[in-house]
Amino acid sequence: MDIDVRPYDGSARDFIAAAETAFGEHIRDDDAAAWEAMLELDRTLGTFDGDRLVGTAGAFSFDLTIPGGVLPAAGITMVGVQPTHRRKGALRRMMRMQLDDVHDRGEPLAILWASEGSIYQRFGYGLASLRARIGIQRDRAAFARPHLPAGSIRFVDVDEAKRLFPAVHDALLPDRPGFFGRTPAFWDSQVFYDPEHWRHGAGAAFHVVHEVDGVADGYARYRIRDEWDDSGPKSTLLVNEVLATNAVAHLDLWRYLLDVDLIGRIEAWNLPPDEPLMLAVLEPRRLGLALADGLWLRVVDVASALAGRRYRTDGGLTVQVQDAFCPWNEGRWSLRVEAGIPIVEPTDAAADIACDVSDVAAAYLGGFTFRQLSEAARVTELSPGGVARADALFATDRAPWCPRVF
Numbered sequence: 001m002d003i004d005v006r007p008y009d010g011s012a013r014d015f016i017a018a019a020e021t022a023f024g025e026h027i028r029d030d031d032a033a034a035w036e037a038m039l040e041l042d043r044t045l046g047t048f049d050g051d052r053l054v055g056t057a058g059a060f061s062f063d064l065t066i067p068g069g070v071l072p073a074a075g076i077t078m079v080g081v082q083p084t085h086r087r088k089g090a091l092r093r094m095m096r097m098q099l100d101d102v103h104d105r106g107e108p109l110a111i112l113w114a115s116e117g118s119i120y121q122r123f124g125y126g127l128a129s130l131r132a133r134i135g136i137q138r139d140r141a142a143f144a145r146p147h148l149p150a151g152s153i154r155f156v157d158v159d160e161a162k163r164l165f166p167a168v169h170d171a172l173l174p175d176r177p178g179f180f181g182r183t184p185a186f187w188d189s190q191v192f193y194d195p196e197h198w199r200h201g202a203g204a205a206f207h208v209v210h211e212v213d214g215v216a217d218g219y220a221r222y223r224i225r226d227e228w229d230d231s232g233p234k235s236t237l238l239v240n241e242v243l244a245t246n247a248v249a250h251l252d253l254w255r256y257l258l259d260v261d262l263i264g265r266i267e268a269w270n271l272p273p274d275e276p277l278m279l280a281v282l283e284p285r286r287l288g289l290a291l292a293d294g295l296w297l298r299v300v301d302v303a304s305a306l307a308g309r310r311y312r313t314d315g316g317l318t319v320q321v322q323d324a325f326c327p328w329n330e331g332r333w334s335l336r337v338e339a340g341i342p343i344v345e346p347t348d349a350a351a352d353i354a355c356d357v358s359d360v361a362a363a364y365l366g367g368f369t370f371r372q373l374s375e376a377a378r379v380t381e382l383s384p385g386g387v388a389r390a391d392a393l394f395a396t397d398r399a400p401w402c403p404r405v406f
């Protein structure tokens, strides 16, 4: 069977239906409407068998926070090949066309959440941020120090949440690499859209805001899965998102979430890897904290990506980059930072380190150091002190974290 990969020009609904099938789901009217509100049809690609759509790939036009700023990034989404046509090269061909298009558009970066970590590395994506998962029994969730709430917390309905949450989220953007700007359509269709079949047995979402002097500086969104028997409370509070503009509000919100009555257990699956809760609780082990892969990043254009970032110190570094999938990145790049401004150029000078483009991605947001990458046999040091020099330049204040799957 011959397959053809080309820009998709059909209806949004057919595209979404084909993608859902690849993920083992059936399209539903309400889900389709939510996705349609977000979909950028001019960025969709299809794999066709005759006139049948059997594979999909899409992209959102995001702005991604990076160390010292923001860069355009393609948010890769709805990538799927139906099980009838798997392992015939459809994904590879869609990735080829998609990355060429991202490059042509001048977006230096592409980001995605991977259903399986093994899929995208072959296309140059590297693990760029981690997420933390926790699950704690409520009766083991005391803080180590006395906690005096600094603000007040109140429930808001969805309409008020829509008014208050975005400002809190946006205030965090300069603070941490790994966030992308959310459009109103994104908030509506990806954050507040709450159909019963997405709740996994829990109830509708609750929304609370944290306020000081009537000004919202934090929020939490969570749901509760009810379970009740004579031995005591067994319900689970599932945290969907907790964001606050300051550490005090953040801890207040967590104290609130850990104290809701009739709850046996509190769970969250996407917290920042440097979540302060670990240091706030009396029994850190009881959090059951586990780290997993978060955002995957593709440095689509090494020169503009490196020049678009800011660095911890002035200095110089020459990197030998290998990029089998996007050969325009292949070669030796000189990075010189003078008075805080980076200059990136191709060079013939001897390299300090050598690595794959996916390793540049792993270090780019500050998620991993070159030392960690070299200890994992990913980065090779070619000049004495090369790895340490790279780390001195790329060091960041905060771990990158992406609060939302797309």
Ligand SMILES: CC(C)(COP(=O)(O)OP(=O)(O)OC[C@H]1O[C@@H](n2cnc3c(N)ncnc32)[C@H](O)[C@@H]1OP(=O)(O)O)[C@@H](O)C(=O)NCCC(=O)NCCS
Residues within 6 Å of the ligand: 022, 023, 079, 080, 081, 082, 085, 086, 087, 088, 089, 090, 091, 092, 093, 113, 114, 115, 116, 118, 119, 122
């Ligand atoms: C993952 C998926 C898109 C792969 O599509 P595909 O058309 O079968 O992939 P291809 O035939 O183009 O394979 C490309 C390469 O990736 C590898 N690969 C594909 N899927 C893989 C997987 N799930 N795990 C590991 N490797 C995988 C192939 O072996 C192939 O390797 P090669 O180029 O070295 O020979 C498809 O299986 C799918 O839709 N799965 C369910 C939905 C999903 O997980 N989508 C990804 C969302 S992030």
